[in-house]
Amino acid sequence: MTAALLANLYHLQVSGYQRYIGRANNNRIKIVPIAPNRGLIYDRNGVLLAKNVPIYSLEIIPEKIKDIEPTLIKLKNLLGLSDNDIIEFKQSMKQTRHFKSITFAGQLTEKQVAMFTVHQHQYPGVFVDAFLERYYPYRENLTHILGYVAKINDRDINRLKQQHKYKQYKATRTIGKLGIERSYEDILHGQSGFAKVEVNSQGRVIRTLETVPPIPGKDIKLNIDINLQLYANKLLTEKKIDPATGKLILKHKRGALVVLDPRDDSILAMVSSPSYDPNWFVHGISSARYKALLSDPDKPLFNRVTLGAYSPGSTAKPMIAAAALTEGVITPNTTRNDSGWWRIPNTKSRKWRDDVRRGFGEVDIYKAIEKSVNTYFYPIAFDMGIDRLSVWMNKFGYGLPSGIDIKEDSRANMPTREWKRAHYHQSWYQGDTIPIGIGQGYWTATPLQIAKATSVIANKGLVHRPHIVRSIIENDVETDIVFNDFSKMDSVKQETWNIVQEGMRRVLVTGTGRRAFSHISYDAAGKSGTSQVFGLAHGENYNAEELTERLRDHALFTAFAPLKSPRVLVTAVLENGGWGRHAAPMVRKIMDYVLIKPTLDPQSTLGHKTS
Numbered sequence: 001m002t003a004a005l006l007a008n009l010y011h012l013q014v015s016g017y018q019r020y021i022g023r024a025n026n027n028r029i030k031i032v033p034i035a036p037n038r039g040l041i042y043d044r045n046g047v048l049l050a051k052n053v054p055i056y057s058l059e060i061i062p063e064k065i066k067d068i069e070p071t072l073i074k075l076k077n078l079l080g081l082s083d084n085d086i087i088e089f090k091q092s093m094k095q096t097r098h099f100k101s102i103t104f105a106g107q108l109t110e111k112q113v114a115m116f117t118v119h120q121h122q123y124p125g126v127f128v129d130a131f132l133e134r135y136y137p138y139r140e141n142l143t144h145i146l147g148y149v150a151k152i153n154d155r156d157i158n159r160l161k162q163q164h165k166y167k168q169y170k171a172t173r174t175i176g177k178l179g180i181e182r183s184y185e186d187i188l189h190g191q192s193g194f195a196k197v198e199v200n201s202q203g204r205v206i207r208t209l210e211t212v213p214p215i216p217g218k219d220i221k222l223n224i225d226i227n228l229q230l231y232a233n234k235l236l237t238e239k240k241i242d243p244a245t246g247k248l249i250l251k252h253k254r255g256a257l258v259v260l261d262p263r264d265d266s267i268l269a270m271v272s273s274p275s276y277d278p279n280w281f282v283h284g285i286s287s288a289r290y291k292a293l294l295s296d297p298d299k300p301l302f303n304r305v306t307l308g309a310y311s312p313g314s315t316a317k318p319m320i321a322a323a324a325l326t327e328g329v330i331t332p333n334t335t336r337n338d339s340g341w342w343r344i345p346n347t348k349s350r351k352w353r354d355d356v357r358r359g360f361g362e363v364d365i366y367k368a369i370e371k372s373v374n375t376y377f378y379p380i381a382f383d384m385g386i387d388r389l390s391v392w393m394n395k396f397g398y399g400l401p402s403g404i405d406i407k408e409d410s411r412a413n414m415p416t417r418e419w420k421r422a423h424y425h426q427s428w429y430q431g432d433t434i435p436i437g438i439g440q441g442y443w444t445a446t447p448l449q450i451a452k453a454t455s456v457i458a459n460k461g462l463v464h465r466p467h468i469v470r471s472i473i474e475n476d477v478e479t480d481i482v483f484n485d486f487s488k489m490d491s492v493k494q495e496t497w498n499i500v501q502e503g504m505r506r507v508l509v510t511g512t513g514r515r516a517f518s519h520i521s522y523d524a525a526g527k528s529g530t531s532q533v534f535g536l537a538h539g540e541n542y543n544a545e546e547l548t549e550r551l552r553d554h555a556l557f558t559a560f561a562p563l564k565s566p567r568v569l570v571t572a573v574l575e576n577g578g579w580g581r582h583a584a585p586m587v588r589k590i591m592d593y594v595l596i597k598p599t600l601d602p603q604s605t606l607g608h609k610t611s
Contacts, residue, residue, distance in 0.1 A: 028198055028199065029196060029197070029198055029199075029209070030196075030197050030198075030199050030205075031194050031195075031196055032171075032194060032195045032196075032197055033170040033171035033192050033193070033194050034171055034192060034193040034194055034195060034211075034212075034213070034214050035131070035171035035172045035173070035192060035214060036172075036189065036190030036191055036192060036193070036214035036215055036216050036217055037052060037132060037190065037214070037216040037217065038052055038132070038134065038149070038188050038189060038190065038216075038217050039187065039188040039189075039190065039216065039217030039218045039219045039220060039473075040052070040219045040220075041146060041180060041188075041219070041220050041221075041222065042219065042220070042221045042222065042473075043221070043222055043224050043225060043226040043229075044221065044222060044223055044224060044225055044268075044470055045225065045226070046221070047226045048137070049136070049137070049138060049142060049146060049222070049224075049226065050134060050135070050136055050146055050181070051134075051135055051137070052132035052133065052134060052135070053132065053133055053135045054130065054131075054132060054133075055106065055107055055108075055130070055131060055132070055133040055283075056107070056108040056110075056112075056113050056128055056129070056130050057103050057104075057105065057106045057107070057108060057128070057129050057131070057283075058075070058079070058103070058104045058105040058108060058112075058116065058126065058127075058128060058129075059101040059102065059103055059104065059126070059127055059128070059129045060089070060101065060102055060104050060125060060126050061100070061101050061102075061125045061126075062093055062102065062125070063098055063125075064124055064125025065123075065124070065125045065126070071123065071126070072086050072089065072104070073086075074123075075104065075105075075116075075123070075126065078115060078116065078119060079105060079108070079112045079115060079116060080112070081104075081105055084286065084288075085104065085105055087287075088284065088286060088287070089102060089103075089104050091287065092284070095153065095154070097154075101127075101129070103283070103284065104126075106133075106283035106284065107133075107283060108128065113128055116128055131173065133174075133282060133283060134148070134149045134174065134181075134282050135279060135282070136148070136277075136278050136279055136282075138226065138229075138230075139277045139278070139279065140274075140275035140276055140277050140278075141229060141230055141233050141271075141275070142224075142226075142229065142278075143179075143275045143276060143277070143278045144179065144270065144271075144272040144275060144303040144304075144305065144306075144408075145179055145180060145222070145224060145229075145270055145406075145468060146179050146180050146181060146278065147176060147177060147178030147179020147180055147181040147182050147183075147278070147406070148176075148177055148178055148179070148181055148278035148279075148281045148282060149174040149175060149176050149177060149181050149281075149282060150174055150175070150177045150281045150282060150284075150285075151173060151174055151284060152169060152172065152173065152174060152175050156175050157169075167192070168189070168191060168192045169189075169192070170192065171192055172189070172192070174282065175189075176188065177281070178406075178407075178408065179406050179408070180220065180222070180405075180406060180468060180469065182406070182407055183405055183406045183407055184220055184405075184469065187217065187218045187220065187472060188217040188218065188220065189217050190214060190215050190216045190217035190218075191214060191215040192214050193211070193212045193213045193214035193215070194211075194212050195208050195210070195211045195212075196208070196209045196210040196211075197209060218472050218473060218474045219472070219473035219474070220469055220471075220472060220473070221469075221470045221471045221472075221473060221478065222468050222469055222470055223261070223266035223267055223268060223467065223468060223469070223470045224267065224268065224269060224270070224468065225268050225269065228259060228268055228269045228590075228593065228594065229268075229269040229270075229271070231269075231590070231593055232257050232259060232269045232271045232590055233271045233273070235257070235586050235589060235590070236255050236257050236271050236273045236572075236586070237273055237274075253273075253274065253298055253575070254273060254274065254298050254299075254304070254574075254575035254576070255271075255272075255273050255304065255572065255573055255574045255575055256271065256272050256273070256304035256305045256308055256447040256572070256573045257269070257270070257271040257273075257305075257447075257570070257571070257572045257573075257586070257590075258270045258271075258305050258447055258448055258451045258570070258571050259568065259569070259570050259590060259594070260451055260452075260455060260466065260568075260569040260570075260571075261567060261568065261569075262454075262455040262458040262459055262464075262560055262566045262567070262568070262569045263459075263566070263567065264464055264467075264483070265452065265455055265464035265465060265466045265467065266466075266467055266468075266470065267404075267466055267467065267468050268568070268594075269590075270305050270448075270468070271305070272302070272303050272304040272305050272308075273304075274296075274298050274299075274300040275300055276293055276300045276301065303408045304447065304573070304575075305446065305447050305448050306402065306404060306406070306408050306409050306410060306446055306447075306448050307408055307409075307410045307446065308410075308446055308447060308573065309410060309412045309413065309444035309445070309446060310444060310445060310446075310447070310531040310554050310556070310573055311439055311440050311441075311443060311444055311445075311531040311532055311554075312398070312439040312443065312444075312445040312449075312450055312453075312529060312531070312556070313438065313439040313440065313529030313530045313531045313532070313554075313556055314372045314374075314438060314439055314527060314528060314529040314530065314556075315439060315450050315453075315454070315527045315528070315529035315556050315557075315558050315571075316393070316398075316438075316439035316443075316445075316450075316453070316529070317368070317369055317372065317377055317438065317439065317527065318369055318454075318457050318500045318503065318504055318527055319392075319393065319396045319398075319453050319456075319457070320377060320380060320381070320389070320392075320393075320437060320439075321365055321368070321369060321377075321380075321499070321500050321503065322457070322492055322496055322497070322500050323384070323388070323389070323392035323393075324380045324383075324384060325365070325493075325496045325499065325500075326491055326492050326493070326496055327384060327388060327392075329380055329383045329384050330365060330380060332364075332365060332495070332499055333364070334364065334365065335362055335363060335364045336362075336363050336368075336375065336376050336379070337359075337361065337362055337363075338354060338359035338360045338361060338362075338363045338373055338375045338376065339358070339359040339375075340353060340354050340356060340357050340358050340359035340375070341353045341354065341359075341375065342374075342375040342378045342379060344382060344430060344431075344434070345382075349431070350431075352374070352375070352378045352434055352435075353374070353375075354373060354374045354375045355372070355374065356371075359375065360373050363375075363376050365499060365503065366499070366502060366503045366506060367503075367506075368503070369500065369503025369504060369506070369507065369511075369527070370503055370506035370507050370510060370511040371511055371512070372507075372511070372512055372527075372528065374437075374438050377437040377438050378434050378437050378438070379437075380437050381433050381434055381435075381436050381437025381438075382430065382433060382434060382437070385433060386415065386416065386417060386428055386432065386433045386436065387416070387417070389433070389436055389437075390414050390415065390416045393414050393443075394414060395456075395463075395489060396452075396453040396456050396463075397449050397452040397453050397456070397463065398412070398414045398443070398445055398449055398453060399411055399412065399413060399414025400414075402446065402448045402449055402452055402465075402466050403465040403466065403467075403485070404448060404465075404466045404467065404468065405467045405468055405469055405483075406468065409448075410446050412444040412445045412446050412449060413442060413443065413444045414443060414445075415432070415436070415441070415442035415443055416428075419442075420432065420442065439529060439531075440531075440532055447571050447572075447573045448466060448571075450529075450556065450558055450571050450573075451466070451558060451569060451570075451571035452464075452466055454527075454558045454559075454560060454569055454571060455560070455569055456489070457497070457500055457501065457504070457525075457560075458501075458525075458560040458566040458569060459566070460492075460494065460497035460501075461488055461489035461490070461492050461497060462486060462487075462488055462489075463486055463487045463488070463489070464483070464486045465483045465485050465486065467481075467483050469481055501525050501563065504525035504526055504527055504559075505523065505524070505525045505563060507525070507526050507527055507528065508520070508524055508525065508526050508559065511528075512528040512584075513526050513527075513528055513557065513559070513584045515584075516584035516585045516587070516588045517559075517584065517588055520588070520591075520592075521596060522561050522562045522591075522595055522596075523561065523562050523563035523564065524559055524560065524561035524562065524563060524591065525559060525560060525561070525563050526557060526558060526559025526560070526584070526587065527557070527558055527559070528555075528556065528557050528583070528584060529555075529556035529557065529558070530553045530554070530555065530556065531553060531554035531555075531556055531573070532553050552576040553576070554573055554574065554575050554576060555572075555573070555574040555582040555583040556571075556572070556573050556574075556583055557570075557571070557572050557583035557584045557586075557587045558570070558571040558572075558587070559584075559587050559588075559591065561591050561595060562595070567594070567595070568590075568591055568594040568595060570587045570590045570591060571587075572586050572587050574586075
């Protein structure tokens with residue numbers, strides 16, 4: 001027995017000395033990670049769009065509190081908080097790992113901080129934390145571009161671990177969830193530092209032994225012009241007087257608008273309406289507010305520019321014309337006699353009608369684009385067939401991701417035989433092909449895809465990748481980001497592009513866009529489109545004024561200018577806006593703003609008459 005005790009004493013005093021002294025040091029020395037400052041985001045002219053502001057929050061580690069319920073109530077009364085703060089805290093407890101601090105009250109005032117500091121000794125496991133929080137000064141005006149950061153959750157942690165990046169985020173509270181904040185997270189975040197500190201038995205820091213400072217994230221400059229963005233947003237959310245009630249209401253409740261520089265498809269403005277304030281998500285959105293956003297029938301969370309799927313309608317006719325001319329399906333001299341309808345040859349199938357019941361008479365390719373003559377394009381679709389049509393429209397970017405530098409990017413749908421078989425377990429019929437010729441049927445496109453395809457026309461075959469980010473800034477050195485992944489449609493002749501552009505020019509002079517573009521001081525080209533919401537019965541006429549709002553067709557318009565050397569391209573979609581030409585005045589106003597801005601008052605343009 002004595003020998004065993006002596007052996008154990010020897011083990012404790014001699015052989016175990018280094019191990020136990022190491023444990024003691026671990027209890028005394030802590031490595032505290034330090035979060036880097038997140039990079040800032042600027043517009044093309046250096047205007048700050050996303051910044052970091054100092055914030056004080058009340059943090060609680062539940063495992064260090066014996067009785068959490070009375071503690072929460074006391075803190076609520078001490079700091080003048082609400083019952084909802086307690087409810088939100090309890091919900092966060094269910095989603096947070098053990099011994100991790102949970103925010104009980106964000107954005108404390110100086111008075112609240114002082115009040116808690118006086119009573120802090122009464123609340124072990126509760127402390128005030130100071131940190132930098134993301135703030136978006138332009139609120140809902142940039143949400144679908146910038147996105148937002150929000151609290152790091154378990155899904156984020158698992159992904160970071162899989163990517164071997166979690167070590168860099170141990171002190172970081174938030175991470176990019178959408179938009180630029182998400183897609184450029186690696187650039188904006190920076191690298192964590194650490195402090196080696198000595199603590200006492202209560203865990204309080206006695207002194208700092210060593211500090212390795214974090215490396216801040218890099219700043220980003222966008223192609224966005226904030227003044228143009230605000231102007232475009234104001235146009236899309238413009239109000240009018242309701243004749244029935246006399247109250248101010250939104251003129252266009254739902255819609256999308258994108259402005260490109262067609263020289264490289266850099267995005268100058270991008271508006272999806274309605275929107276929401278991204279600051280709600282930064283320090284944790286309330287359940288009630290989030291439910292309200294989710295249940296809103298106007299879908300403010302949805303980025304209509306990059307994810308909205310609409311039939312491109314007649315905005316696709318110039319692209320179909322270019323394909324048909326190149327394939328030899330038509331020639332520059334091909335004319336058709338339009339009597340208001342067309343039928344598949346040698347059949348007694350349905351009559352495919354034009355918008356003008358009596359037709360347009362003798363129509364060539366120029367007039368077909370100018371007047372948007374459906375009966376000219378029905379036989380083109382019939383003769384080309386879905387196989388060639390889908391391949392050609394892929395070349396213009398339809399049915400493919402646009403390539404924009406945010407994750408929210410839909411390919412929408414350019415239908416094929418295989419697609420229909422996979423989705424409907426049915427064969428492709430001739431009747432499925434005919435409406436494709438006028439941008440309807442199973443064909444859907446995002447507003448950004450329509451803009452990209454229009455840019456191909458403007459550039460006579462050059463296909464660019466739309467992009468938001470302009471440059472990266474590190475240590476005051478700005479480095480441009482070059483998007484070199486472009487291609488050229490070499491198979492299309494210059495004559496073909498000239499024909500299509502001339503048809504689109506006539507749209508704005510004597511065609512469907514003539515009223516909105518009257519008396520312009522620059523040459524431009526464009527195309528209206530109507531995206532059908534529901535099908536009409538055989539022989540039934542469409543009347544937007546007689547339909548309830550949600551059943552009206554979507555109004556589309558896309559245009560570029562100046563014609564010979566395009567510098568601006570605008571695509572607008574007004575959900576349930578009726579005829580495509582209803583979107584034209586908005587496109588005209590933005591073009592005026594960009595091209596003759598030095599002599600134009602943006603405020604006066606909101607009331608500018610274009611008819």
